[in-house]
Amino acid sequence: MNKPNIVILGAGYGGMMTTVKLQKSLGLNEAVLTLVNNNDYHYQTTWLHENAAGTLHHDRTRIPIKEVVNMNKVNFVLDTVVAIKPEEKKVKLKNGELSYDILVVALGFEAATFGIPGLTENAFTIGNINSARLIREHIEYNFAMYHNDSKKNQARLNIVIGGGGFTGIEFVGELANRIPELCKEYDIDKNLVRIINIEGSPAVLPGFDPQLVEYAMNSLEARGVEFITGALLKECKPASIVYEKDNKEVEIPTLTTIWAAGVRANSIVETSGFTTNRGKVEVRKDMRVPEYDDVFVLGDCALIMNPDTGCPFPPTAQIAIQESQTVAHNVKALIQGNDELESFEAKILGTVASLGANDAIGVILNNRKLFGFKATVMKKIIDNRYLLKLGGFSLLMRKGKFNIFY
Ligand SMILES: Cc1cc2nc3c(=O)[nH]c(=O)nc-3n(C[C@H](O)[C@H](O)[C@H](O)COP(=O)(O)OP(=O)(O)OC[C@H]3O[C@@H](n4cnc5c(N)ncnc54)[C@H](O)[C@@H]3O)c2cc1C
Known part of the structure; x- marks a missing residue:
């Protein structure tokens, strides 16, 4: 029997975490796992403002995909996604085409310019x-x-x-x-x-x-x-x-x-014919698109309403990472013939905004406000926690932020 093809588009927070979770939880004989990305590295989008200002070199922000993904378990395709054809279960790439049995779309965001001239x-x-x-x-x-x-x-x-x-x-x-x-x-x-x-x-x-x-x-x-x-x-x-x-x-x-x-969702989700709301796909509770049982969308391409506020969750790395947990769980369930899929539930742990390397503000659990040094430390803990989750202790030691006192 042919092994099912799982294709993951985008190696950002959502795509990388889904890949890493599936490479650990699926056996080699259970499925073929393919990750497509337009660079051979993953970058931490949440650090890009530091690269843009010149306070952090971009090599600290990017991580070669092969350092985190097990290339013996995952077929990595360095290419650009041009379109998704869900009726045909195909993805059109700049340099070819891929077929899938299950698709995970994690292509991130684009700038929204609202038609402002120039x-x-x-x-x-x-x-x-x-x-x-x-x-x-x-x-x-x-x-x-x-x-x-x-x-x-x-x-x-x-x-x-x-x-x-x-x-x-x-x-x-x-x-x-x-x-x-x-x-x-x-x-x-x-x-x-x-x-x-x-x-x-x-x-x-x-x-x-x-x-x-x-x-x-x-x-x-x-x-x-x-x-x-x-x-x-x-x-x-x-x-x-x-x-x-x-x-x-x-x-x-x-x-x-x-x-x-x-920002808006990557326009590929709209041009590929998925029903969109504010340019994003309003996914079901199990993170699948409304029209297709074999397509999951997460991260900045997905829209999920926050039941507490009645507004969509803002596009954040925190949400993308949490969604990857549900997506990986549900992809595995489908592969193993289990129709009982998990529903996504956001656990907002707080929000911290940096104001430079040595200042920050934030709100964490139970609406506790943080300023200055404590918020800066919290921001670095959040960054380091992600690295630990993605690539374990060795990635944390190579890329982590330990300059607490600056
Ligand atoms: C400067 C900045 C600071 C931020 N700070 C925070 C923060 O502090 N906390 C927080 O929670 N969120 C923050 N965010 C938001 C957060 O980065 C995004 O919500 C998050 O990156 C979304 O994850 P994602 O997986 O959907 O997309 P991304 O992480 O953007 O990944 C998308 C991936 O898809 C690839 N890709 C795109 N198009 C194609 C294509 N056509 N073909 C192949 N590959 C493609 C990209 O190269 C990329 O690897 C920040 C964003 C910015 C820009």
Whole structure:
């Protein structure tokens, strides 16, 4: 009898954890396990803002897939998914095609630009290793160019970050720490550099506890960050941005706009014909798509309503990792002919946002608020716990964050 083909798309949090769990729990004779990813490495998306700011080298963030996945048990395919054809049980890749009996879709997110003119062409986004590395290089290039222009160009030193949510604020925190080093390196007066965060809501970090938001803003303003809240980005031009606040349009010269104000699911899930809600697949309780019993979707591609709030769970690594547990369990159950599938239940352990390497805010179990040093330690514990789960003690020792005191 042929062994069933399990195909996992995407080696991010959701895909990697599902693969690692299945490689441990399924016997070699039970199924053929295939993982497809567009890089031969896994990266920790939650560290990309550090790579983009230049406070952490991207090699710390990426992990070769072969270091974590057992290549004797998993068939790894380095390729880009182009489309999924669920009626034919096939996945179209840039360089071929795969057939599956069970499919797991964990292709992550894309930036959502909401049709704002010029954003796609002129703004940067923090989406993967390549885009993060480009931002770091671009900022550094502009600092290097500053004293080489015949006429000083302030646009080289104005850095605009669109969006004061989690990603925008974490990036701003890293950048605020990086700028003094860059100024020293390129002989630039620190006071000339502007880090400008533009947020549409009345306050940054919407949904966070107001006391924590105030703490975060104070910490970042003390390091020179400017906040423009209640303002909408109207256009991103090659050398400036335009925002509107109180019915007035304001233009800021800048060669560096980083758009961090929205993500959507990888558009492959929509273009492949799955029914989507806000661009994501609203999965059943067992993480399968409504129309097909052999397709699971998780992570940022999946939409699950939080019964406590009536709103979807936000796209987080925490949720993607928890979902992988349910997906791996249910894939194994189907392979073993067991129709009783587990339902996903989120256990939100807390949320911690870093404000640079040595400051953070967070809420953990029972709504306990954390600030500063304790929150920083908690953030590193969360990061290290993931590494331990993914690749055990050796991965933790190689990639973990142990610089508690900085
Ligand atoms: C800067 C930043 C900071 C964040 N901080 C936090 C945090 O502190 N805590 C938290 O819980 N969440 C955080 N998040 C959110 C979190 O990173 C995402 O929710 C999480 O990565 C989703 O996991 P995923 O498995 O769905 O996708 P991802 O981890 O993004 O993985 C998707 C994978 O699919 C691959 N892929 C994509 N398209 C293709 C294709 N066409 N073909 C083949 N492979 C493809 C990618 O290379 C990638 O490996 C942060 C996000 C960002 C950007």
